Amino acid sequence: MTVFFQQLINGLSLGSIxxxxxxxxxxxxGIIKLIxxxxxxxxxxxxxxxxxxxxxxGVGFFPALLIAMVGCAILGVVIERVAYKPLRNATRIAALIxxxxxxxxxxxxxxRFMGTNVRAFPNVLSTEVIQFAGLRISYQQIYxxxxxIVLMLILQTIVKKTKVGRAMRAVSVDADAARLMGINxxxxxxxxxxxxxALAGAAGVLVGIYYNSIxxxxxxxxxxxxxxxxxxxxxxxxxxxxxxxxxxxxxxxxVSGYGGSLYKDAVVYIILIVILIIKPAGLLGKNVKEKx
Amino acid sequence: MKKMFNKYNLCWIxxxxxxxxxxxxxxxxxxxxxxxxxxxxxxxxxxILATSLNLIIGITGQFSLGHAGFMCIGAYSAxxxxxxMPSMTGFMLGILIGVIISAIVAMIVAIPxxxxxxxxxxxxxxxxxxxxxxxxLNMKITNGAAGLVLPKMLNFPFMYGVLMLCLIVIINFVxxxxxxxxxxxxxxxxxxxxxxxxxxxxxxxxxxxxxxxASIAGAMYAGNFYVIKPEMxxxxxxxxxxxxxxxxxxxSMTGSVIAAxxxxxxxxxxxxxxxxxxxxxxxxxxxIMIFRPSGxxxxxxxxxxxxxxxxxxxxxVKK
Numbered sequence: 091m092t093v094f095f096q097q098l099i100n101g102l103s104l105g106s107i108x109x110x111x112x113x114x115x116x117x118x119x120g121i122i123k124l125i126x127x128x129x130x131x132x133x134x135x136x137x138x139x140x141x142x143x144x145x146x147x148g149v150g151f152f153p154a155l156l157i158a159m160v161g162c163a164i165l166g167v168v169i170e171r172v173a174y175k176p177l178r179n180a181t182r183i184a185a186l187i188x189x190x191x192x193x194x195x196x197x198x199x200x201x202r203f204m205g206t207n208v209r210a211f212p213n214v215l216s217t218e219v220i221q222f223a224g225l226r227i228s229y230q231q232i233y234x235x236x237x238x239i240v241l242m243l244i245l246q247t248i249v250k251k252t253k254v255g256r257a258m259r260a261v262s263v264d265a266d267a268a269r270l271m272g273i274n275x276x277x278x279x280x281x282x283x284x285x286x287x288a289l290a291g292a293a294g295v296l297v298g299i300y301y302n303s304i305x306x307x308x309x310x311x312x313x314x315x316x317x318x319x320x321x322x323x324x325x326x327x328x329x330x331x332x333x334x335x336x337x338x339x340x341x342x343x344x345v346s347g348y349g350g351s352l353y354k355d356a357v358v359y360i361i362l363i364v365i366l367i368i369k370p371a372g373l374l375g376k377n378v379k380e381k382x
Numbered sequence: 383m384k385k386m387f388n389k390y391n392l393c394w395i396x397x398x399x400x401x402x403x404x405x406x407x408x409x410x411x412x413x414x415x416x417x418x419x420x421x422x423x424x425x426x427x428x429x430i431l432a433t434s435l436n437l438i439i440g441i442t443g444q445f446s447l448g449h450a451g452f453m454c455i456g457a458y459s460a461x462x463x464x465x466x467m468p469s470m471t472g473f474m475l476g477i478l479i480g481v482i483i484s485a486i487v488a489m490i491v492a493i494p495x496x497x498x499x500x501x502x503x504x505x506x507x508x509x510x511x512x513x514x515x516x517x518x519l520n521m522k523i524t525n526g527a528a529g530l531v532l533p534k535m536l537n538f539p540f541m542y543g544v545l546m547l548c549l550i551v552i553i554n555f556v557x558x559x560x561x562x563x564x565x566x567x568x569x570x571x572x573x574x575x576x577x578x579x580x581x582x583x584x585x586x587x588x589x590x591x592x593x594x595x596a597s598i599a600g601a602m603y604a605g606n607f608y609v610i611k612p613e614m615x616x617x618x619x620x621x622x623x624x625x626x627x628x629x630x631x632x633x634s635m636t637g638s639v640i641a642a643x644x645x646x647x648x649x650x651x652x653x654x655x656x657x658x659x660x661x662x663x664x665x666x667x668x669x670i671m672i673f674r675p676s677g678x679x680x681x682x683x684x685x686x687x688x689x690x691x692x693x694x695x696x697x698x699v700k701k
């Protein structure tokens with residue numbers, strides 16, 4: 091039982107990171123129906139920006155987090171403007187291939203300028219561990235979880251209460267109708283990319299602190315897993331992505347906790363395939379019939 | 383029979399034999415040295431992979447990102463069999479087993495996932511490809527992450543023969559009635575369903591043929607490059623194949639062949655600048671999608687009859 095609860099705690103921290111990345115996927119997919127394959131790489135860049143902020147500027151955890159979020163937001167908007175905007179009316183496969191191209195480009199550029207080697211992420215948080223009823227909870231895990239929850243609450247407020255959020259919801263329901271109502275669709279899409287990328291940037295810094303190491307290819311596997319989390323919860327639905335992120339994180343931690351760590355990636359893919367076969371719209375999604 | 387041996391088909395046969403003779407003369411004369419021989423074999427394997435993926439993506443319009451998984455099955459079946467029975471018979475048996483396993487796996491993958499559309503399908507096939515790799519990574523018989531070390535089994539004539547066989551199978555499938563049904567699925571799934579085409583059946587056909595041929599390509603890889611490891615068949619390998627298909631034009635077999643040759647040559651020249659190569663690939667993918675989303679040749683094919691018609695038209699204009 092101790093193993094179970096210990097892995098539950100580890101899974102919550104891992105799941106927070108997946109949930110933060112999944113939010114970006116789900117928001118972008120909800121608004122322009124694009125699987126932003128480059129999203130995992132924005133998360134990687136977030137880790138690198140945080141790394142540079144801590145080592146070069148010598149700042150602490152929260153400033154580094156903020157710098158990474160702002161940096162990623164700008165990068166996300168630039169990527170959207172340069173690569174995705176010309177393809178607004180192209181087929182979805184064309185957009186997907188473009189996203190793969192962008193992802194390749196970012197990875198290769200990072201490898202070129204930051205080197206391919208793994209770097210040690212400086213430890214800016216206390217490494218103390220709380221012992222409680224046989225369980226080990228580190229301060230880092232608490233920081234990760236609390237930061238994630240706060241960011242999610244902020245996001246929920248933006249989406250539900252502000253003008254930008256209302257515009258985002260309108261565009262995701264019907265972009266043409268939104269345009270007729272006087273909403274600036276392009277600006278709204280840019281906002282969506284900015285917010286999603288900022289969350290990914292935050293996730294990058296958090297994962298750097300959690301695992302103490304970063305490398306230019308670290309975004310690929312978590313990116314795909316976060317996408318799976320988004321699909322699991324119902325893509326395009328913000329609470330679905332949070333739920334899916336935590337679910338995937340906990341499932342992965344439990345599998346590795348019970349001795350299946352070699353198969354932990356496979357389990358995530360199996361979850362994806364099962365959900366796609368049983369309920370392709372995701373747990374919280376609604377089935378939409380295709381019209382001719 | 384008359385139809386079969388028209389002058390255009392003769393042109394194709396001549397160019398097949400011609401390029402074989404040219405390549406083998408250059409090899410025996412030492413102009414293509416051992417370094418470039420590796421390039422040639424890589425290109426042959428890449429042509430097989432690109433055309434088989436094109437059958438799934440370009441002809442049938444089903445976006446698959448799990449092609450490396452089937453290549454992995456083929457490579458490991460051949461590898462494991464050669465380990466048990468180090469002879470050409472063992473290798474051939476390995477290819478056969480790879481073909482059977484990959485056909486079964488493709489069917490298991492295809493029937494549930496091909497109901498999905500576009501990007502969901504891409505992610506599901508990506509997942510299956512990775513599952514195959516993880517299973518291979520954790521099996522005893524495949525020697526895990528260390529991989530298998532194999533003798534070199536294949537020579538150039540055999541590889542060339544296999545390449546031609548694969549091309550003939552794929553191209554004739556595209557021109558057959560099931561192939562045309564696949565094209566109609568690509569153009570408009572709902573319309574073709576309304577015309578009475580069993581869309582799922584043809585999607586599964588195309589997927590299985592593509593997977594089987596990819597596994598043959600994997601076996602060729604195992605028989606040529608001495609070492610196979612699970613890390614060679616990651617999602618990145620699938621993307622490499624996808625790049626070739628996209629460059630050549632989704633739906634154009636000759637496009638895939640040309641793209642595989644050009645990219646193979648480019649890779650060998652840029653070998654020392656691998657990070658630059660990746661940057662160039664990334665930019666090229668984005669630019670092609672923005673400026674020419676259908677790829678270099680689009681769905682057009684390079685054909686001798688096309689050239690024939692072109693010359694005829696020119697003559698008529700002159701008259």
